[in-house]
Structures are given as C-alpha cells and as structure tokens.
Amino acid sequence: MNLTEHEKWLINFYKQRNWYQYSPFIRLNYLSEETGELSRAIRAIEIGRDHPGDKQLSSIKKRDNLQEELADILDQLLIFCSKYNIDPNCLLSASENKLKKRFPE
Structure with missing residues (x-):
C-alpha cells in the first residue's frame, strides 16, 4: 500500500466511525496527544522509563511501539x-x- 492508497483507506475508515467530521482545530489536539505518545516511545528507547507502573519492554517491543506512534502521527497528518x-x-x-533552497549545495 502506498501513501495515496492509505490516505483513501484511512478517510473511509474515519468516516465509517464518524471521526472524520472533527474540525482541524480538534484534530490538532489528537496530533498533540500522539506527539506525546511518540515522545514517551522515544524516551523508552533512548533513556528508559523508571516508573513502577510500567512493565519492562524488550527492544523489539519498544521499536514496535515507536513504529505504532509514528504511524498514528502519519495518520493525523493525512487527515489534515x-x-x-x-x-x-x-x-x-x-x-x-x-x-x-535554504541550504544550497
């Protein structure tokens, strides 16, 4: 699946669940939430999390979580x-x- 195909699929998916109707202003809040989740995923990989409520994740699980959060952000951008x-x-x-243009070679 390429970017254009995924965008079409995503829009249909959101419309079926009545999520597409939200304004870009509201959608920006979803993007902010996903950015926070990406931040947490990167922190877990780079410096770890020392929180008693968090279970220890393997390197593979941490990378999978990072990929999931990046995909969530991509989806929000595609909706925009x-x-x-x-x-x-x-x-x-x-x-x-x-x-x-900014950095000519």
Missing part, C-alpha cells in the same frame, strides 16, 4: 491533508525544495 485538499505526496517535494 484531506481536510485542506493537499496531496500528501506533494509534501515530500515541498520539504525537499524548501531545504534545497
């Missing part, structure tokens, strides 16, 4: 793209063009 009618594939070239 849909809400604002932006082709997510254009983000790749927009990023590259901005960096090339």
Whole structure:
C-alpha cells in the first residue's frame, strides 16, 4: 500500500466511525496527544522509563511501539491533508525544495 492508497483507506475508515467530521482545530489536539505518545516511545528507547507502573519492554517491543506512534502521527497528518485538499505526496517535494533552497549545495 502506498501513501495515496492509505490516505483513501484511512478517510473511509474515519468516516465509517464518524471521526472524520472533527474540525482541524480538534484534530490538532489528537496530533498533540500522539506527539506525546511518540515522545514517551522515544524516551523508552533512548533513556528508559523508571516508573513502577510500567512493565519492562524488550527492544523489539519498544521499536514496535515507536513504529505504532509514528504511524498514528502519519495518520493525523493525512487527515489534515484531506481536510485542506493537499496531496500528501506533494509534501515530500515541498520539504525537499524548501531545504534545497535554504541550504544550497
């Protein structure tokens, strides 16, 4: 599955559950929540967590959690793209063009 196919699938999935209707302003809160979860996943990998309520995870489980949180953030970004009618594939070239302009070789 590529980015465009996943975006279409995701939008359909969200619409079936009445999640798509939320405004971008509300959706931004979901992105913030997912960013916090990504932060926790990276912390677990990089410096660990010394919390009595957390069970110790293997390196594989930590990496799986990191991948899951990155995917959750990607999904939120794809919903933003849909809400604002932006082709997510254009983000790749927009990023590259901005960096090339800012840091010419």
